[in-house]
Amino acid sequence: MSKGHRRRQQRQPAHAGPDPRPVRSEQRLPPSHGRQTRSIWSGPLPIVLALAALGLLITGFVVYTRNHAGGQPPGQESGDGxxxxxxxxxxxxxxxxxxxxxxxxxxxxxxxxxxxxxxxxxxxxxxxxxxxxxxxxxxxxxxxxxxxxxxxxxxxxxxxxxxxxxxxxxxxxxxxxxxxxxxxxxxxxxxxxxxxxxxxxxxxxxxxxxxxxxxxxxxxxxxxxxxxxxxxxxxxxxxxxxxxxxxxxxxxxxxxxxxxxxxxxxxxxxxxxxxxxxxxxxxxxxxxxxxxxxxxxxx
Incomplete structure (x- = not known):
């Protein structure tokens, strides 16, 4: 026989705070010589592409999980039984x-x-x-x-x-x-x-x-x-x-x-x-x- 279950709210786990000793990192750039040509990779485009790739990965993971867990993610099965x-x-x-x-x-x-x-x-x-x-x-x-x-x-x-x-x-x-x-x-x-x-x-x-x-x-x-x-x-x-x-x-x-x-x-x-x-x-x-x-x- 398994134990009964008390109808009460469980205590939530404590969350760890931020690192109290952040490390500051600096890098000194070399002096500029003449006119510089700005690369397309120095603007916001790399960030946009990275976010898009991350979104595709997340979507793929969700689809895979649903296909391998009875069609729906854990905890969400509902409907006619x-x-x-x-x-x-x-x-x-x-x-x-x-x-x-x-x-x-x-x-x-x-x-x-x-x-x-x-x-x-x-x-x-x-x-x-x-x-x-x-x-x-x-x-x-x-x-x-x-x-x-x-x-x-x-x-x-x-x-x-x-x-x-x-x-x-x-x-x-x-x-x-x-x-x-x-x-x-x-x-x-x-x-x-x-x-x-x-x-x-x-x-x-x-x-x-x-x-x-x-x-x-x-x-x-x-x-x-x-x-x-x-x-x-x-x-x-x-x-x-x-x-x-x-x-x-x-x-x-x-x-x-x-x-x-x-x-x-x-x-x-x-x-x-x-x-x-x-x-x-x-x-x-x-x-x-x-x-x-x-x-x-x-x-």
Whole structure:
């Protein structure tokens, strides 16, 4: 289990000042003899040409970076995430069974609070996080896989975590505009700040009370129908480094290495926890070998 993330502004690094001992350099020119002819290279032209060349180099570097980073520079991926979510929802049940808990342990614990229900009486899964938070970035991947087994996520956007935090620019999803269709559970998401740490969405009084009571304000925070809570992410975000959202989704769906083991293992653990809130429904999901194996990790 990864550590939770406090919602606070980090201290900015100090900037070094100018050199307190500047060195003065002078060069005495030789005496002039007769009329001099001024070269075109002695005027402003060399400076103009140098600046133009520098501009071309910068433009070339930006184009190269975009072409080698999924089409956009780090931190700027945004837009519709439906194709990525479709990949996550299409993970093979056989692959999930093979992964099981994936070597992860449960990041959630049982609580004795009142039941958390949606307007329709279904068990409610509450997520509170922030877009800048790298641990939230990791958690959303497993949560999206788990929720896709009980219903359909819509309105998910692509984004990256903050550039000034641990595991900077981690490719992830945003739940700011999410909606969820399910016959089994209700999903509510609150993203409290954007990737620049500016206020985004505010928890309700009840949600803030749950956050303060069970996590002391740490994010990501999950409340699973008032039966279990989770503080922090289920795995370290470093396995997601230097990848785009599509690359991560492809690795997950193919079971590629440590990344898939971490994301899918934690997704199975989350699924097992959700199954406890739905009385084991749907049976095809809750009765699967991978979920049963992951259920052994719940304490």
């Amino acid at each position: 439906s194709s990525v979510v479709a990949k996550l929802g299409g993970v093979s049940p056989a692959l999930l069974d093979r992964v099981g808990a994936g070597g992860t342990t449960s990041a959630s614990k049982a609580i004795s609070g009142p039941p958390l229900r949606g307007a329709g009486g279904k068990p409610q899964i509450l997520y509170i996080g922030a877009e800048y938070c790298p641990y939230c970035a990791a958690e959303r991947w497993s949560l999206a896989v788990a929720l896709s087994r009980f219903g359909q996520l819509q309105g998910v956007r692509l984004m990256r975590s903050g550039s000034d935090d641990a595991f900077p620019d981690t490719a992830t999803l945003s739940f700011t505009q999410v909606s969820y269709l399910s016959s089994y559970v209700e999903f509510v998401a609150v993203e409290t700040a954007d990737r620049q740490r500016q206020p985004l969405q505010s928890p309700s009084a009840e949600q803030q009370h749950l956050l303060d009571t069970y996590s002391g304000g740490s994010i990501p925070f999950l409340d699973l129908a008032g039966q279990r809570t989770q503080i922090g992410s289920g795995f370290q975000p470093d396995v997601l480094a230097n990848r785009s959202q599509n690359e991560i989704a492809d690795s997950i769906t193919t079971g590629d290495g440590p990344l898939a083991q971490a994301v899918l293992g934690h997704a199975n653990v989350l699924t097992a926890a959700i199954c406890r809130t739905t009385a084991g429904q749907p049976v095809a999901v809750c009765g699967s070998a991978g979920v049963k194996a992951a259920d052994q990790q719940l304490r």
